[in-house]
Amino acid sequence: MKNMSEKVTKKVTKGLLAAKLYKYRSLSNESKEYTLDIFRKCELYFSAPNSFNDPFDCKIRPIVKSREQLAKNIAKRHSLPYDNDEVENAVKADPTIETRLIKAVDDVMNTHGICCFSERFSDILMWAHYTDCHKGICLGFDVTEDPAFFDYIQNVIYQDTYPQIDLSVVDGIKKYLDALLKTKYSEWAYEKEVRVYKKEHKAYSFNPAALTSIFFGCKTDDTMIEEVKQVVRDNEYLRHVKFYKAVMDSNAFKLNFEELD
Numbered sequence: 001m002k003n004m005s006e007k008v009t010k011k012v013t014k015g016l017l018a019a020k021l022y023k024y025r026s027l028s029n030e031s032k033e034y035t036l037d038i039f040r041k042c043e044l045y046f047s048a049p050n051s052f053n054d055p056f057d058c059k060i061r062p063i064v065k066s067r068e069q070l071a072k073n074i075a076k077r078h079s080l081p082y083d084n085d086e087v088e089n090a091v092k093a094d095p096t097i098e099t100r101l102i103k104a105v106d107d108v109m110n111t112h113g114i115c116c117f118s119e120r121f122s123d124i125l126m127w128a129h130y131t132d133c134h135k136g137i138c139l140g141f142d143v144t145e146d147p148a149f150f151d152y153i154q155n156v157i158y159q160d161t162y163p164q165i166d167l168s169v170v171d172g173i174k175k176y177l178d179a180l181l182k183t184k185y186s187e188w189a190y191e192k193e194v195r196v197y198k199k200e201h202k203a204y205s206f207n208p209a210a211l212t213s214i215f216f217g218c219k220t221d222d223t224m225i226e227e228v229k230q231v232v233r234d235n236e237y238l239r240h241v242k243f244y245k246a247v248m249d250s251n252a253f254k255l256n257f258e259e260l261d
Contacts, residue, residue: 005147012144017153020212021117021194023139024130027224035137039232042208046113048201049180050106058109060162060183062176064098070168071097101167105177113201114181117141119192121215122255126191127246131217134246137228140213141206149196149206154182156193208237215257218246225260 011017023044025035038044049058064070071092075085094100118126127134143150163183165176182195198204214232216225225245232238243260 005151008147008150008153009144011153017143017155018119018194019143021119021141021143021150022121022215023115023117023141024126024136025139026130026132026136027220027228028132028135031132031136036228036231038139039211039228039235039238041203041205042211042235042237043203043205044115045203046115046196046198046201048110048112049114050110051201054184054188056185058106058180060165060180062098062102062165062167062172064167066168067092067097070172073168073170073172098167101173105173105180109177109180111200113198113204115196115198115204117194117196119194121213122246122257123190123192124253124255127217127255134217134219135224136217136220138215138217139211140215141210142212143210145212146207146210149204149210152197154178154195154197156182156184156188156191156195158184158186158189160186208235209240211238211241213242213244215244215246216260218248218255220245229260 008017012019025031025038027035034045052058071089120126121138121140127136127138131137143153163179165179166172167176169175181197184193214228216228225243229243232241232243244257245260246255246257249256
């Protein structure tokens with residue numbers, strides 16, 4: 001864990017990873033208690049990829065340039081009590097091997113969890129899409145305050161076509177997994193998404209010091225703002241958190257933020 005934490009810190013130092021990351025949350029009736037629990041428990045939930053709103057997310061298709069080489073690679077890596085030649089011949093003879101491999105990777109990946117962040121806290125579209133039309137909040141995290149929590153982290157890559165990942169090369173499956181986790185359609189680029197991965201889809205605790213700010217939307221109700229602030233203040237480990245309120249700019253399509261008491 002220490003080595004992974006050091007890697008995160010080095011990425012931030014080298015400018016390869018943003019030091020501040022943001023998570024947009026809704027305060028709608030369906031989401032409110034889940035959101036407030038973030039402050040009560042200092043936890044964030046990591047979801048399985050198959051629960052994402054984009055049906056293309058984590059669903060790119062690989063290629064196989066050489067079934068023979070794929071068979072050899074699988075034979076070398078297998079752990080069943082069979083000779084390599086038997087495994088290799090069985091793979092070569094199986095016309096569904098590519099489909100089965102993709103299904104196996106998908107099954108394994110959906111046992112893991114992903115938590116999505118953004119490098120931006122003031123994006124109008126993000127507020128519209130993920131905070132119930134600007135009625136919710138955005139949480140600001142300082143990665144350097146809890147590098148262990150952000151240990152396996154990737155900047156999302158946006159493109160129009162699937163990356164050409166060949167399963168038959170030696171590290172093909174590893175490259176395929178990596179591409180699955182961080183490749184999205186270019187139209188999502190406005191999100192400036194950064195993803196953190198964990199072994200299971202469940203809630204994970206973060207260091208309270210990592211949560212540094214909470215931004216309220218321009219349409220967040222005053223009563224809701226006070227309720228959120230009270231829940232945060234009730235947690236003695238979050239007394240340092242600063243609050244801001246979005247205000248629509250009078251001359252441009254942008255949000256300005258004013259600090260609240």
